[in-house]
Amino acid sequence: MPGTEPGTGPGLAHGRTVIVTGAGRGLGRAHALAFAAEGANVVVNDLGVGLDGAPGAEGGPAAAVVAEILARGGAAVAHGGDIATEAGASGLVSAALDAFGRLDTLVNNAGFLRDRMLVNLDGDDWDAVLRVHLKGHFLPLRHAAGYWRAEAKAGRPVAARIVNTSSGAGLLGSVGQGNYSAAKAGILGLTFVAAAELAGYGVQVNAIAPAARTRMTEGAIAAALPEPEDVSPLVVWLGSDASEGVTGQVFEAEGGRITVMQGWRPGPTARSATRWSPAEAGRATRKLLAQSDPPLPPYGAR
Incomplete structure (x- = not known):
């Protein structure tokens, strides 16, 4: 029921079918439980791998989250496929359609870390982090979009939503996380393109850059971070239907703070009627930099 607030009638996500990837723990689990509490049918995807992506490290948490939702009177099914493969992503969408007959929302959240300084970061660790x-993000998005496009072309109304998960590392960079920062920055570019390309099919696409206490923020930093449940209300x-008209946006979310992030925009500009010499280009650039705000430092920079 569009626009209904919790406690005043059906939940905000009443009747919607929602996929959440990486939903066995942390942010994904919080999102899955929050959607179920607002009346959604939830497909809980999780491979059950370790923090570094090692297979089979910690069993099957997706089933545990489904059990929590069912115990609270909600509706949910587990999906344990690898969503970074064609078969896994296709099977994820099929799981929603088979269980609930529809798909309305995709929350892309799955990920892991293999942190190294750049000079120690090998190709396998680069590829593994960008892959997941x-x-x-891309494969579930593409398969879900294919379903929504077919629905729209068949004349059936679509009010679909995709929420992608970036990071402050994708916005600013993070020392020791070159692979993770590059992947999370890529997710922002994917979000902007998807928002533009899918709008005609009734699909809205946004991204969040959350900060919360999870396995991926273990250690000293985690103690200062709020709970993942604080991010889920925005997600x-x-x-939901209530976000009608909001697309192509990036939001930072941490505790009680929500910030609309404004990315690359034209700043001070210099022009020349003729081709610059290298020295002239340098002098002009120095003047432009003097008129510009300095960039924010990457996380972890001294």
């Missing part, structure tokens, strides 16, 4: 974060709203 970036390809693991549920973005994934």
Whole structure:
């Protein structure tokens, strides 16, 4: 029921079918439980791997989250496929359609870390992180979009939502996380393109850059971070009918703070009627930099 607030009638996501990837723990689990509490049918995807992506490290948490939802009177099914593969992503969408007959919202959240300084970062660790974060966003998005396009072309109304998960590392960079930062920055570019390309089919696409206490923020930094449940209200709203008209946006979410992030925009500009010499280009650039705000430092920079 569009626009209904919790406690005043059906939940904000009442009747919607929602996929959440990486939903066995942390942010994904919080999102899945929050959507279920607002009346959604939830497909809980999780491979059950370790923090570094090692297979089979910690069993099957997706089933545990489904059990929590069912115990609270909600509706949910588990999906344990690898969403960074064609078969896994296709099977994910099929799981929603088979269980609930529809798909309305996709929350791309799955990921893991293999942190190294750049001089120690090998190709396998680069590929593994980009595969799960970036390809693991692209493939579910593409398969879900294919379903929504077919629905729109068949004349059936579509009010679909995609919420992608970036990071402050994708916005600013993070020392020791070159692979993760590149993947999360790529997710932002994917979000902007998808928002433009899918708008005609009734699909809205946004991204969040959350900060919360999860396995991926273990250690000293985690103690200062709020709970993942603090991020989920924004995700549920973005994934609901109530967010009508909001697309192509990036939001930072941490505790009680929500910030609309404004990315690359033209700043001070210099022009020449003739081709610059290198020295002239340098002098002009120095003047432009003096008129510009300095960039924010990457996380972890001294």
